[in-house]
Amino acid sequence: VPQSKLPQKQVQDLFQTDSDPGVWVTSLSLVDPIQSASFWILQVFLFLTVLVVIYLRIRKRKSASELLKKKEKVLLIKIREALKHKDSIGFHRILSKSIRLRVGIACKHAKTHALSSPEVVELLKSASFSKEVVDEALELLRLCDELEYAGSVTQKNDLEPTFRKSQSLLKKIK
Amino acid sequence: VKNFSILLLIFAFTQSWGVLICYGASKDQLFYDAVRAEATGDLQQAVETYTEIKEAHSAPLHANLANLFYKLNDYPLSVLHFRKALLLDPENREYKANLSLSLDKCGISQDSRNQNILSFSPTLYKYSLISLSILFWAGIILLIWFTRFPIKNKSFLFWVASWLILLILMYGFYNQQRNTSSMLQREVIAYQPLKDTNKPNDRISLRVFAGNASSANTSIPAGSSLFLDLGKNKQPRAHTSPDGEKWFLMRSLCGLNKGWVKEEEFRPVID
Numbered sequence: 001v002p003q004s005k006l007p008q009k010q011v012q013d014l015f016q017t018d019s020d021p022g023v024w025v026t027s028l029s030l031v032d033p034i035q036s037a038s039f040w041i042l043q044v045f046l047f048l049t050v051l052v053v054i055y056l057r058i059r060k061r062k063s064a065s066e067l068l069k070k071k072e073k074v075l076l077i078k079i080r081e082a083l084k085h086k087d088s089i090g091f092h093r094i095l096s097k098s099i100r101l102r103v104g105i106a107c108k109h110a111k112t113h114a115l116s117s118p119e120v121v122e123l124l125k126s127a128s129f130s131k132e133v134v135d136e137a138l139e140l141l142r143l144c145d146e147l148e149y150a151g152s153v154t155q156k157n158d159l160e161p162t163f164r165k166s167q168s169l170l171k172k173i174k
Numbered sequence: 175v176k177n178f179s180i181l182l183l184i185f186a187f188t189q190s191w192g193v194l195i196c197y198g199a200s201k202d203q204l205f206y207d208a209v210r211a212e213a214t215g216d217l218q219q220a221v222e223t224y225t226e227i228k229e230a231h232s233a234p235l236h237a238n239l240a241n242l243f244y245k246l247n248d249y250p251l252s253v254l255h256f257r258k259a260l261l262l263d264p265e266n267r268e269y270k271a272n273l274s275l276s277l278d279k280c281g282i283s284q285d286s287r288n289q290n291i292l293s294f295s296p297t298l299y300k301y302s303l304i305s306l307s308i309l310f311w312a313g314i315i316l317l318i319w320f321t322r323f324p325i326k327n328k329s330f331l332f333w334v335a336s337w338l339i340l341l342i343l344m345y346g347f348y349n350q351q352r353n354t355s356s357m358l359q360r361e362v363i364a365y366q367p368l369k370d371t372n373k374p375n376d377r378i379s380l381r382v383f384a385g386n387a388s389s390a391n392t393s394i395p396a397g398s399s400l401f402l403d404l405g406k407n408k409q410p411r412a413h414t415s416p417d418g419e420k421w422f423l424m425r426s427l428c429g430l431n432k433g434w435v436k437e438e439e440f441r442p443v444i445d
Contacts, residue, residue: 014272015241017212018234021205025231028261028444030355033300042304046311053315108322 068105083159089148091159095166096144099137106173117141136169201230217242233263244276250397252276254363257443264295280397288427290354299351306344313337360402362440364394380433384413384421391433400424400440
C-alpha cells in the first residue's frame with residue numbers, strides 16, 4: 001500500500017520525536033572492512049591456523065607410517081617365532097596379515113585387513129604392479145587362506161620355502 | 175619539583191576528563207534543548223539547535239531532524255536525514271516508513287527507489303566479509319585435514335562442491351554489499367532550498383554543460399538520489415565555472431539520466 005494512501009491516523013502515528021539521543025558516532029563515513037586492521041589480524045590468525053593444521057597433518061602421516069613399519073617388524077618377529085615352533089596355522093595367519101599390511105602401505109589403503117584375498121589382489125593390479133608380483137601374491141594369499149581356515153594337513157617342512165618366497169614378494173611390493 | 179609534577183599530572187588528568195565530560199554533555203544538552211524547543215512548537219529553533227551539534231551523529235538526532243523538515247514541508251531534507259538515520263539504524267521500521275512517506279511527498283515513484291541502497295547495513299557488510307573469510311579458511315583447514323589421496327569417496331566430493339557453491343554465493347552477496355557501499359559513498363540527494371521557491375515538488379535540472387545558461391538534459395524531483403560521476407582518477411568529475419560556481423557531473427540511479435548540477439543543489443548522504 002503506498003504510504004500516501006495510509007489512513008490519517010496511521011500517518012499521524014509516524015514522525016514521532018525521539019527523546020533520547022541514542023549512541024553518538026563521530027562520522028557517518030563507511031569504512032571498508034577490507035581496510036580495517038582487525039580484518040587482517042583475523043586473516044593472519046586463520047592463516048597461522050592453516051599452517052598449524054598442515055604441520056599436524058604431516059606429523060600425523062609420519063607417525064602413521066612409522067607405526068605401520070613397527071607393525072611390520074612385529075609381524076616379522078612373530079612369523080619367525082611361528083617358523084621356529086613349526087606352528088603352521090599361526091605362521092600362515094601372520095603371513096597373510098603381513099602381506100595385507102605391505103599391500104596397504106604400497107597402495108595407500110588403510111583397511112586391507114578387512115579385504116578378501118581377491119580384493120587385495122585387485123588393489124595390487126590397480127596400483128600397476130607386474131603380473132608376476134600379482135600372481136605370486138595371489139598364490140601366497142590363497143595358500144594362507146587354505147591353511148588357516150581349511151585346516152589342511154600341514155607339511156611342516158614346507159614352511160621355510162614359503163617364508164623365503166613371502167620375503168622376496170614383500171621386497172617387491174614397495 | 176616532584177610535588178609540582180604530581181600536581182601538574184593531576185591537573186592535566188582532571189582537565190582532560192572535564193573536556194570529555196563537557197563535550198559529551200554539550201551534545202546531549204543540545205539534543206534535549208532541541209527536543210524541548212520542538213515540544214513548545216518552535217520547529218525552526220529546534221532545527222537550529224540540532225544543527226549546532228557538530229561532528230557527532232546519532233540515529234535519533236537525524237530522525238528528529240528529518241521529522242522536523244517533514245513538518246516544515248522541506249521534504250528533500252527530510253529524505254536526506256532519514257537516509258542518515260537509517261545508515262545508523264538500518265532495521266528501524268519507523269524510519270523506513272517515514273522515509274517512504276517523505277519520498278512520496280517528493281513525488282518519487284516506487285520504481286525510482288533502490289531497495290539495496292535503502293536497506294544497506296554497514297554492520298551486515300562487515301559481517302558478510304568476515305563470514306566469507308571464515309568460510310574460506312575453515313574449508314581450507316577441513317580440506318587439508320580430511321583429504322586422503324587417491325580420492326574415492328563420493329561424499330567428500332559432494333562436500334567440496336557444496337563448500338565451493340556456498341563460497342561463490344557468499345562472495346556474490348559480499349560483492350553486492352561492496353557495490354552498494356561504493357554507490358552510497360557517491361550518493362547525493364537533489365535539493366532545492368525551500369526559501370527560494372517554497373514549493374514542495376521542485377525539480378532539479380541536469381544540465382548539458384556546467385553553467386547556468388545551459389539547457390537541461392532532463393530534470394528530476396528534489397529528494398531524488400543522484401550519484402557523482404567519477405573520473406579516471408576515481409575523483410568526482412567537477413568543474414568550476416567563470417563565476418566561481420562549482421558543478422558536478424551526476425547520474426541517476428539507472429545511469430540513463432546524467433548532467434551537471436550545482437554544488438548547492440545537492441546534499442551528500444555521507445559527508
